[in-house]
Amino acid sequence: MPTNRKRPAAASEASRTGKRGKVRCRQRQGKGSKKRTVREQLLVEFAAVAKLEPGRGTSRGRAGRRARLLRSLLAIARDLRRKDAAAACSLLIYSEALEPEGLESPEAVAVEAVAARRRLLNRGGRKLWDQGRISGQELLEVLPNASARCLCLLQRLVSLASGRKHGEPSPELAAMALATAAAVLRSDPEGSCAICLEAWSPTARLLVPSCGHTLHVDCFWAMIAGPCSQAMRGLCRTCRRPSIWSPLARSNLRCTLTSAASAAAARCQEAGEAMGPGDFAALCVQFGSEIGDRPSDLWNELKQDLARRSIRGFGCVSSLLSLIDEAEAQAADGIAPEDL
Ligand SMILES: [Zn+2]
Ligand SMILES: [Zn+2]
Known part of the structure; x- marks a missing residue:
């Protein structure tokens, strides 16, 4: 391979080998005398860690660098007075994509990230949050060659950060979807x-x-959503390996699934084929085993979605909601869909 010392890729080459100091030095030289803002520094460091592929080079160095990044992001995201809090909080949400296997994304980081996002939204409103957070476009600019899995996770996480649950995908999410498809075509053109x-x-x-x-x-x-033996639920149907989703990516899948399920319920009601709470409970158990989620979390999300549809004029769903409430009231301490 020819030397790439003079090409811009030299920085990422150095970052793969863990030479952090050199990366910073070269990046500064590349930008001239202009000093980076904290927001830019966080994004650059996020991209650098993302480019350090797991299993290549010094994995301990990678884990340490990721942990340092998460600590910085947490400290900034928790401090509501900092103008970079939204950028740090969004990167904290996206940090699950730094572990494409999804095995090392701690639930605690997800909880912190969601809580910080809520505080920021309460304090500054949606407009300030969207202006401050790192956008999907910014991620795509710093990660032009990210893997398909990484981009797929980022797409889910940007969707969660943007808070868009319904309707057509925004231009931001549409761009993420195109980038994922492009990465799949790059790695598997046939x-x-x-x-x-x-x-x-x-x-x-x-x-x-x-x-x-x-x-x-x-x-x-x-x-x-289709029929399948219980033993295969949650496994890839091609290689039979478990499908692993990190906590926030999973919560995005949960939202999408429950939204689709409640839309189907509304259609069934309108067609006179009512779905009962037992049907919903079975769906929650089925989806839960497919994406590694708790049926009760799916159930709660589904109820919210049904309520939303009822408020938006799906009056027929109200009767179904009261059926669910009845079933819930009969349970000793809240409904446990797996018991139904
Ligand atoms: Zn297909
Ligand atoms: Zn597979």
């Missing part, structure tokens, strides 16, 4: 979806599980 067998297209909406066996998002939803 590949296709294991469910529908369709070859990848640049505009496909794709989901990349931890094992890497990519599916169309719609094929994934159809697969996990």
